[in-house]
Amino acid sequence: xxxxxxxxxxxxxxxxxxxxxxVPRTITTGDVALYSALYGMRFSIQSSDAFAQSxxxxxxxxxxLLLFHVIFGKTVPDxxxxxxxxxxxxxxxxxxxxxxxxxxTARSEIIGLRENSNGxxxxxxxxxxxxxxxxxxxxxxxxxxxxxxxxxxAPTPDAVVPQTPPSVAPQRLVVPEGIRFxxxxxxxxxxxxxxDDYRIGERVDHVDGMTIEEAEHQVATRLYQNTAKGxxxxxxxxxSRFGRRIVYGGHIISLARSLSFNGLAxxxxxxxxxxxxHVNPAAAGDTVYCWS
Amino acid sequence: xxxxxxxxxxxxxxxxxxxxxxVPRTITTGDVALYSALYGMRFSIQSSDAFAQSxxxxxxxxxxLLLFHVIFGKTVPDxxxxxxxxxxxxxxxxxxxxxxxxxxTARSEIIGLRENSNGxxxxxxxxxxxxxxxxxxxxxxxxxxxxxxxxxxAPTPDAVVPQTPPSVAPQRLVVPEGIRFxxxxxxxxxxxxxxDDYRIGERVDHVDGMTIEEAEHQVATRLYQNTAKGxxxxxxxxxSRFGRRIVYGGHIISLARSLSFNGLAxxxxxxxxxxxxHVNPAAAGDTVYCWS
Amino acid sequence: xxxxxxxxxxxxxxxxxxxxxxVPRTITTGDVALYSALYGMRFSIQSSDAFAQSxxxxxxxxxxLLLFHVIFGKTVPDxxxxxxxxxxxxxxxxxxxxxxxxxxTARSEIIGLRENSNGxxxxxxxxxxxxxxxxxxxxxxxxxxxxxxxxxxAPTPDAVVPQTPPSVAPQRLVVPEGIRFxxxxxxxxxxxxxxDDYRIGERVDHVDGMTIEEAEHQVATRLYQNTAKGxxxxxxxxxSRFGRRIVYGGHIISLARSLSFNGLAxxxxxxxxxxxxHVNPAAAGDTVYCWS
Numbered sequence: 001x002x003x004x005x006x007x008x009x010x011x012x013x014x015x016x017x018x019x020x021x022x023v024p025r026t027i028t029t030g031d032v033a034l035y036s037a038l039y040g041m042r043f044s045i046q047s048s049d050a051f052a053q054s055x056x057x058x059x060x061x062x063x064x065l066l067l068f069h070v071i072f073g074k075t076v077p078d079x080x081x082x083x084x085x086x087x088x089x090x091x092x093x094x095x096x097x098x099x100x101x102x103x104x105t106a107r108s109e110i111i112g113l114r115e116n117s118n119g120x121x122x123x124x125x126x127x128x129x130x131x132x133x134x135x136x137x138x139x140x141x142x143x144x145x146x147x148x149x150x151x152x153x154a155p156t157p158d159a160v161v162p163q164t165p166p167s168v169a170p171q172r173l174v175v176p177e178g179i180r181f182x183x184x185x186x187x188x189x190x191x192x193x194x195x196d197d198y199r200i201g202e203r204v205d206h207v208d209g210m211t212i213e214e215a216e217h218q219v220a221t222r223l224y225q226n227t228a229k230g231x232x233x234x235x236x237x238x239x240s241r242f243g244r245r246i247v248y249g250g251h252i253i254s255l256a257r258s259l260s261f262n263g264l265a266x267x268x269x270x271x272x273x274x275x276x277x278h279v280n281p282a283a284a285g286d287t288v289y290c291w292s
Numbered sequence: 293x294x295x296x297x298x299x300x301x302x303x304x305x306x307x308x309x310x311x312x313x314x315v316p317r318t319i320t321t322g323d324v325a326l327y328s329a330l331y332g333m334r335f336s337i338q339s340s341d342a343f344a345q346s347x348x349x350x351x352x353x354x355x356x357l358l359l360f361h362v363i364f365g366k367t368v369p370d371x372x373x374x375x376x377x378x379x380x381x382x383x384x385x386x387x388x389x390x391x392x393x394x395x396x397t398a399r400s401e402i403i404g405l406r407e408n409s410n411g412x413x414x415x416x417x418x419x420x421x422x423x424x425x426x427x428x429x430x431x432x433x434x435x436x437x438x439x440x441x442x443x444x445x446a447p448t449p450d451a452v453v454p455q456t457p458p459s460v461a462p463q464r465l466v467v468p469e470g471i472r473f474x475x476x477x478x479x480x481x482x483x484x485x486x487x488d489d490y491r492i493g494e495r496v497d498h499v500d501g502m503t504i505e506e507a508e509h510q511v512a513t514r515l516y517q518n519t520a521k522g523x524x525x526x527x528x529x530x531x532s533r534f535g536r537r538i539v540y541g542g543h544i545i546s547l548a549r550s551l552s553f554n555g556l557a558x559x560x561x562x563x564x565x566x567x568x569x570h571v572n573p574a575a576a577g578d579t580v581y582c583w584s
Numbered sequence: 585x586x587x588x589x590x591x592x593x594x595x596x597x598x599x600x601x602x603x604x605x606x607v608p609r610t611i612t613t614g615d616v617a618l619y620s621a622l623y624g625m626r627f628s629i630q631s632s633d634a635f636a637q638s639x640x641x642x643x644x645x646x647x648x649l650l651l652f653h654v655i656f657g658k659t660v661p662d663x664x665x666x667x668x669x670x671x672x673x674x675x676x677x678x679x680x681x682x683x684x685x686x687x688x689t690a691r692s693e694i695i696g697l698r699e700n701s702n703g704x705x706x707x708x709x710x711x712x713x714x715x716x717x718x719x720x721x722x723x724x725x726x727x728x729x730x731x732x733x734x735x736x737x738a739p740t741p742d743a744v745v746p747q748t749p750p751s752v753a754p755q756r757l758v759v760p761e762g763i764r765f766x767x768x769x770x771x772x773x774x775x776x777x778x779x780d781d782y783r784i785g786e787r788v789d790h791v792d793g794m795t796i797e798e799a800e801h802q803v804a805t806r807l808y809q810n811t812a813k814g815x816x817x818x819x820x821x822x823x824s825r826f827g828r829r830i831v832y833g834g835h836i837i838s839l840a841r842s843l844s845f846n847g848l849a850x851x852x853x854x855x856x857x858x859x860x861x862h863v864n865p866a867a868a869g870d871t872v873y874c875w876s
Binding site: 002003004005006020021022023024025026028029030031033034077101103104105133213214215216218219220221222223225227229232233234235236245 | 612613614615616617618620621622623624625626627628631632633634635644771772773774775777781782788789790791792793794795797798799800803846847848849869871
């Protein structure tokens with residue numbers, strides 16, 4: 001029997017099944033530099049040790065989306081190596097601020113399964129949680145992903161579809177320990193607009209666009225140790241339904257977060273992702289724009 | 293009114309106007325690694341902690357061009373977001389050696405303005421200065437840049453054109469504190485040629501060439517948090533006068549500095565840029581050669 | 585006479601000739617991050633400080649192939665700047681585990697020379713050794729490379745062809761100091777298969793493929809300060825026998841090592857490379873697969 005794996009298929013999952021994912025990972029200032037260069041991140045707290053200290057932190061913390069991508073990446077070989085599509089996220093919360101030098105691991109539990117009516121695929125609902133080197137939870141999220149069946153005839157369990165909250169309730173948000181904004185310097189943070197200036201329903205056009213290159217999304221996705229085949233193997237993908245390599249959805253999220261600086265420069269840190277869906281795939285050559 | 297910005301236009305500037313630029317930035321060994329990988333930098337003092345210590349420094353300092361690009365990048369959103377072209381530099385001096393872990397900010401003052409005769413654009417002269425986390429000046433330079441007018445009919449101030457020195461006078465150069473060359477090992481630095489071996493008027497062909505890829509100049513320019521639109525948005529640029537993304541001029545400067553190693557390996561550190569002009573734009577696919 | 589160099593040609597070498605190579609180099613966590621992102625490396629000991637500590641090391645050591653590429657890169661300007669092809673390696677051994685922050689230098693000795701029958705090229709055999717900042721040997725290897733003659737008529741020495749061992753004898757392997765596997769957690773390392781599970785003659789298909797982009801191999805090769813012309817200058821290469829830029833062979837080795845994770849996840853560290861040959865060149869657009 002082969003010692004390499006082609007990943008789990010839909011019929012391999014059971015509700016309640018737990019995974020301790022490979023691979024443990026230390027995130028360093030090197031990873032941060034690469035993350036900055038891939039997206040042009042400009043939020044002050046994550047960009048400058050001196051600025052982070054001015055708001056009560058020891059030094060610049062990790063961008064929480066970088067943390068998300070690294071934890072997400074660990075879940076791929078067990079959950080979504082052969083995914084048709086990553087459909088959505090929900091209830092993603094940052095539970096503890098992470099710093100360069102911290103080492104992370106991840107665990108997941110299958111919380112729902114539903115076969116699709118075509119009998120060829122099914123949807124896997126999974127709760128994943130990241131831990132630091134002290135075993136403290138740093139991040140948790142639900143995602144659901146469409147996974148192929150290995151054999152169309154394989155029996156599958158009864159459908160279990162979990163409730164996914166449409167948004168994270170404010171009282172469940174965790175504010176980074178020690179952070180305070182008395183000496184926050186909005187001028188060098190890049191915008192005069194604070195919390196009170198935004199209205200519900202307001203639309204902010206973030207104006208700028210970025211064109212994606214193959215080398216960029218491949219480098220990013222490998223940085224997250226995300227091995228999903230669709231992102232790397234142009235030869236294999238020529239016979240896929242997209243006909244080419246598809247960009248990791250999280251790459252688009254980080255591009256959008258970066259572009260959102262122009263209009264939301266004081267959005268100091270991401271505490272949660274209420275929910276999200278990948279409505280269309282992206283590929284190299286596409287140009288990404290963003291509004292909030 | 294929109295909370296995002298499309299940048300300043302020529303008629304928005306006034307002589308004497310001052311800017312404290314966003315975004316504060318710590319440069320780490322991660323940024324240094326990326327800088328090395330983008331250009332293949334091989335100067336020994338910046339490449340090796342052990343070598344830097346052999347010439348009296350605590351460890352490998354930042355490449356001064358990396359410092360320049362980061363300070364330059366901060367000035368872009370306020371000064372040159374919609375620049376037609378960055379025309380030239382002058383009187384660029386490194387005032388203090390910077391190290392990985394230092395945090396930088398930047399300020400600028402408008403020192404000259406001159407509308408072009410076509411009434412559509414004007415030239416902005418600006419003096420920019422970078423500071424470290426202790427508020428010490430690390431770098432200063434003048435640049436001039438052609439900026440569009442928002443409205444052709446907008447009134448503009450009388451022309452003020454500053455004197456820009458053709459070169460930096462030797463007595464204004466700042467030698468890095470503590471540096472000494474008694475134990476300098478020219479053999480492992482890569483060349484037997486020292487100061488006395490070069491003659492005024494001598495021409496050194498640096499031989500090698502490097503072909504630029506889109507992903508490379510985009511990654512570099514985002515590393516510097518430089519958001520000028522012309523470098524990233526292929527879709528928008530198709531309707532520009534160049535028809536494609538243009539490489540950040542500083543990327544070419546660093547490529548040339550890197551190529552100059554072959555013939556100038558003992559050019560230990562850049563103390564100043566006398567003056568420089570971007571005479572032609574560069575784009576991905578171009579191959580850069582260099583001579584001194 | 586020019587102060588830049590176009591490298592040594594076959595007739596410039598002598599058996600017994602020694603080189604102290606430029607450029608000294610500190611490898612940082614920044615270089616490690618970039619290396620991870622270029623190949624998607626997932627071996628636990630090199631990926632996580634916490635995991636490395638669980639097997640008795642102070643923190644995550646350098647991937648030994650990254651160390652190999654950096655030492656190799658230093659030898660290029662003296663040995664193979666104008667190489668037609670890098671033909672093979674032998675007796676490559678890691679002599680001491682290296683860590684981020686260590687500074688490296690390299691030396692080589694010419695151990696063999698043999699002119700080819702066409703009179704235009706010859707094969708150079710060289711033993712290269714890397715040292716850390718304490719002068720301790722960290723890595724040694726033999727390689728042989730086909731080098732052009734500058735002048736076809738140039739006289740060349742008698743052929744000396746060294747014995748290159750087909751494999752490294754087990755008693756010559758150096759196990760990293762302090763490493764112990766009592767608490768090794770195979771589950772999060774990514775595979776249940778240990779030493780006892782593999783049989784001689786067993787074939788492991790590593791399944792996955794990666795497509796190479798120009799920006800990726802160029803960034804990698806410059807990270808190693810490897811300046812061989814064939815990798816960077818598309819314009820020059822159009823008139824070469826390949827007609828395009830050729831990927832540094834070591835880039836393929838690292839891609840293969842990374843892909844081998846799927847089936848060899850517990851291959852904790854590379855102690856030696858028995859021998860290797862580059863049987864065909866690779867170029868951007870190629871997709872790399874691997875089996876063991």
